[in-house]
Amino acid sequence: MTVGIIGHYRCGEHDMGEHHPENGKRLTAISDQLIRSGLDYVVRQFDANPIDKSLISLAHTQEYINFVFNNAPTEDDKNFCVGEDSLMNSKTLTAILLSAGAAIDGVDLVMDNTLSSAFCATRPPGHHAEHKKGMGFCFFNNVAIAAAYARGKYQLKRVAIVDFDVHHGNGTEDIIKNHFPRVDNTSNGAYLFCSSYQYPFYPFNIEESNTPPIINTPLAATTKSEDFRKAITEYWLPALHKFKPEMIFISAGFDAHIEDDMSQVSLTEADYRWVTDELKAIAQEHAQGRIVSVLEGGYNLGALGRSVVAHINGLIGN
Numbered sequence: 001m002t003v004g005i006i007g008h009y010r011c012g013e014h015d016m017g018e019h020h021p022e023n024g025k026r027l028t029a030i031s032d033q034l035i036r037s038g039l040d041y042v043v044r045q046f047d048a049n050p051i052d053k054s055l056i057s058l059a060h061t062q063e064y065i066n067f068v069f070n071n072a073p074t075e076d077d078k079n080f081c082v083g084e085d086s087l088m089n090s091k092t093l094t095a096i097l098l099s100a101g102a103a104i105d106g107v108d109l110v111m112d113n114t115l116s117s118a119f120c121a122t123r124p125p126g127h128h129a130e131h132k133k134g135m136g137f138c139f140f141n142n143v144a145i146a147a148a149y150a151r152g153k154y155q156l157k158r159v160a161i162v163d164f165d166v167h168h169g170n171g172t173e174d175i176i177k178n179h180f181p182r183v184d185n186t187s188n189g190a191y192l193f194c195s196s197y198q199y200p201f202y203p204f205n206i207e208e209s210n211t212p213p214i215i216n217t218p219l220a221a222t223t224k225s226e227d228f229r230k231a232i233t234e235y236w237l238p239a240l241h242k243f244k245p246e247m248i249f250i251s252a253g254f255d256a257h258i259e260d261d262m263s264q265v266s267l268t269e270a271d272y273r274w275v276t277d278e279l280k281a282i283a284q285e286h287a288q289g290r291i292v293s294v295l296e297g298g299y300n301l302g303a304l305g306r307s308v309v310a311h312i313n314g315l316i317g318n
């Protein structure tokens with residue numbers, strides 16, 4: 001199994017201010033832990049290519065895309081606030097295009113069999129970005145763009161997006177419900193989105209759903225390993241088996257870790273390994289093993305590095 005990691009040093013340069021938890025040290029923590037674990041010798045590493053601007057409209061309105069491009073600061077001391085807690089500096093647009101481009105590269109590398117699966121170690125994250133607006137540290141929805149790209153370019157009939165970040169993937173849900181039907185007339189039954197999240201919690205505006213295409217799985221703040229695994233086993237796995245995805249995308253956020261102050265949920269690296277193993281088994285049964293995983297949250301640097309290593313070991317099957 002050849003697993004690839006796609007990233008770019010310029011994704012580390014996007015900066016939302018001193019002490020902001022979504023910062024470039026996250027990517028350094030991941031690469032340091034990959035080296036410490038010896039995995040850097042096992043995986044193939046790729047530099048991300050920036051996304052072609054025209055592909056962003058697979059998931060976002062042209063008006064919002066123009067708003068981001070036209071307001072991107074060009075001077076080092078300037079900032080622009082795209083939405084609630086999504087701030088651009090002069091390096092942000094480059095990072096945004098590389099972050100979304102990595103997910104596209106992941107699709108191409110998996111579809112041409114260069115890789116069995118790919119992990120995009122990039123930022124900014126994307127799953128809070130809705131079709132008309134950015135929010136929650138996110139600008140463009142990397143995973144939704146890549147899922148639509150995989151459907152269009154490779155004629156995949158069914159793609160699943162699963163999101164185990166501790167925050168609900170409101171952006172991905174919004175795009176699937178409101179944008180994909182308009183741009184893709186054959187999308188009925190084309191997407192399945194499974195999201196687990198602490199609730200009540202940011203972004204708050206969530207409707208519980210166990211009906212495809214949306215499987216929303218709320219987790220109590222007291223959730224530990226056993227409750228998490230039970231919820232995934234009860235709600236996600238049967239829905240995924242029934243759906244039979246031809247490719248699985250993962251919004252891989254690691255902020256439900258017990259050491260991560262961003263939430264109260266108490267997962268460990270072992271849980272990220274477990275859920276990766278379960279998703280990999282489904283990908284092998286239905287999707288020729290194809291998985292493209294994209295980094296979302298995860299703010300405790302030590303826990304993030306160890307959790308990503310556990311996730312990649314799961315993708316490899318070590």
Ligand SMILES: [Zn+2]
Pocket residue numbers: 165166167253255296297298
């Ligand atoms: Zn999160």
